Amino acid sequence: MRSPFCAFRCYLPDLWRLMALVLLLSALLPLAASAQGPGISLAPQALYNGAVKYGEWLPIRVRLENSGADVRGRVQVRIGSAGQRAVTHAQAVELPRGARKDVTLYVLPNTFTRRVTVEFVADGQPRDGEPLRQAEVAVQPVPNIRLVSAAISGGGEGLDALAGLKLTSRRNDSLLVPLTLDTLPERAEGLRTLDVLVITGVDTGGLAPAQQAALTEWVTLGGTLVLGGGPNAARTLTGVPGALQPVRLTGDLALERLTALEQVAGEPIRVAGPFPTAQGVPLPESSVRVEQEGLPLVVGRRVGQGTVLWLALDPALSPFDAWAGAGAFWATLLDEIAPYPFDLPPDVSPRQMSSEQIGYALTNLPSLDLPSLRLLVPLLLVYIVVVGPLNYLVLRWQRRLELGWITIPVVTLLFSAGAYAIGFQLRGGDVIINQVSTIQLQANNQRGASYVRSFVGIFSPARRDYSVELPGDVLVSALNLQGNPFGPDSPAGGGRELLILQGQPTTVQGLSVNQWSMQSFMVESVDPTAAVEAALSTHGATIVGTIKNASNQMWRDAVLAEGSQFQRLGDLAPGQQAEVRLDVGSMRNEGGPPLGWLLFQDRVNELSRTGPPRDVQSKQQILDAIFSGPLGPKGASTSVPGIGPLFIAWADAPPLPVTLPDYRVSHVSTTLVYGRLPLRFGDGEVNLPAGLVTPQIEADGNRYLCYSPRGPGLAPDFDKMSMSFRLPPELHDLQVSELALHISSDGGWFSPPAVQMWAWEQGAWVSAGDDLQIGRNPVAEPARFVRDGVIRLQAVNETRDRGGCIYFDIAVRGVKG
Secondary structure (H helix, E strand, C coil), rough: CCHCCCCCCCHHHHHHHHHHHHHHHHHHHHHHHHCCCCCEEEEEEHHHHHHEEEHHHHHEEEEEEEECEEEEEEEEECCCCCEEEEEEEEEEEECCCCEEEEEEEECCCCCCCCCEEEEEEEEECCCCCCCEEECCCCCEEEECCCCCEEECCCCCCCHHHCCCCCCCCCCCEEEEECCCCCCCCCCHHHHHCCCCCEEEECHHCCHHHHHHHHHHHHHCCCCCCCHHHHHHHHHHHHCCCCHCCCEEEEEEECCCHHHHHHHHHCCCCCCCCCCCEEEECCCCCCEEEEEEEEEEEEEEEEEEEEEEEEEEEEEECCHHHHHHHHHHHHHHHHHHHCCCCCCCCCCCCCHHHHHHHHHHHHHCCCCHHHHHHHHHHHHHHHHHHHHHHHHHHHHHCCCCHHHHHHHHHHHHHHHCCCCCCCCCCCCCEEEEEEEEEEEEECECCCCEEEEEEEEEEEEEEEEEEEEEEEECCEEEEECCCCCCCCCCCCCCCCCCCCCEEECEEEEEEEEEEEEEEEEEEEEEEEEECCCCCEEEEEEEEEEEECCCCCCCEEEEEEEEEEEEEEEEEEECCCCEEEEEEEEHHHHHHHCCCCHHHHHHHHHHHCCCCCCHHCCCCCCHHHHHHCHHHHHHCCCHHHHCCCCCCEEEEEEEECCCCECCCCCEEEEEEEEEEECCCCECCCEEEEEEEECCCEEEEECEEEEEEEEEECEEEEECCCCEEEEEEEHHHHCCCCEEEEEEEEEEEEECCCCCEEEEEEEEEEEEEECCCCCCCCCCCCCCCHHHCCEEEEEEEECCCCCCCCCCCCCEEEEEEECCC
């Protein structure tokens, strides 16, 4: 029993407990109310039914509705796994009462991701708190080798043949995914899962400008767009950008028979006509692929690295919906323009391969250089004077020479501390941003489609969490570098999750960097100001013409390269033009040094304390990462129709500024500008020197392949291997008068293997000659070995004991038009 004298004092602890409970409840009630959700509904939908190729972006459309109070927050998807720090892709959203919004979020799933959770998190909630709303979305990772097609049609079942399509190349399986004009992504990155996109029988006039730009950029960077004709041909072309239109419509008619299509597929059409057919005149940049009695049925147009095909019929309607040869028709049509490289694994993205290899250049920091001798020598001289004569004279003057045992260590420690302080002041206190960027140019009228990748590495002098700000609506992904001397830089291990907030600007939050370590990420965007104008053609064994810098930046050390031959063009100011005269007649096909060494061999041999200058090392590493091996300009990974030399230059400034608020930052940047430039072929005589047309291996024998700066060759232990040389589409009607087979080796082959060529009229392999030799071999009656621009070759190795690789090239001469 408490004493009456402690009425207040004894109840004081209870009073404090009561007040604490009230404060706690007042803090928890708003959280409890918010956890119930302010009337938010969330409905996510992954494009392509969740199908996404390894290493590519998956667009997820999220419909948000708010029937409650105003709320601000973000829509997010968290990607992570055991042992990995999560990466969250998010987008800020403001939802007033009664609002309904559609948000497209771009996420980068792992190869083992099967489901992702889409969340809405209100502002002010902790990152690990419960979201207001969440829903799951199924994800279907697709191996990169699989042919993925999407169809946008007005109805009909003719496009079902694209599912399960089997090509003669390594692509022996295909997938058809759904898509509509409304859900067509507004970014080219969202289309990269697709190899083929078919649009037919729909009105494209409602396409938004961003969708049109994304479509153009996707095709320019290697996509295949198929546009249907038939009764709705005009409506289909209405909103398609002019740069993607192969024909000018002139009318329509009805065909009773489609014999040309039967010949393509090798299967008769048993469906009765008539078949509504659109009439179109091919534009100058286009070429007729299939025609019937002078009427173009299939017209193709090369756009950058991609292709646009126009069909005079609607491929969703008759006869495709009831034709047994529809699959063979599509396989024949796509086999040439959608092969899968033999030098790539079936489940690896070339984009990821080159990104990971860029790490050597990203970690090559100038701060790793030794201090200048102009600083070290005076400092050492002062130290020697102080610790030696000066120390002795002072102690002798004081008659305390025995104190030398103390003064010498003290002076040494003071100088060490001073040297460390000077070094830290000069370099150790700065955060270093090393930015390596690549700008993939598109020639001439493809302005706006230059693909930009910026690899950003942040080197920190102390353990910190950084927030990075990037201008524009760009896509950011974590980067896992190979050979990072500073330790793991991926979002692995401890630290907060990496939050990538998409929008304008884009921010990266929670980038944890250990002391003296580097963290990195990749930024993808499009540069609308980067462009090059080229007018190049062949004159004998020489490429001649002009190249013009159509960008707003200075380009340094410009080079035009083809195989092992190159021409230095010097510096090109904006608007400046350079004359081109590149001799490619003496190109060698055997394996040789990489492009980075060829271009910088004069500076690599410069005497230096640490080898070549770091700027040269960095540029070499960038070129090796982008162009060496199968990823090179002549590797099978880039074996697309069309030929042309490679243009390389170095820009003065990075395409994308990177900002770290509130920190003193030292910026280092290297920007590579590159692109394959097309060759023009007018009517008249055409001469293609050896090496311009890259062979494509036809059988799955990648373990028997060799690679050189010029392209793939055959390893010494190959048995039998066939390959094809495909002339550009504009040369499919070339009347070939001369054909020469060039054979070379990097050693061990004193005489070539037996070589056969496919005779199209006979439908059989025919010997290319009995007296073949290493070097140039003219081919008799060359016209019989060329059809629709395709030349096939087969090599048979009867003695598999050679010591080197062997390479094949062709030289073609003929008349066009």
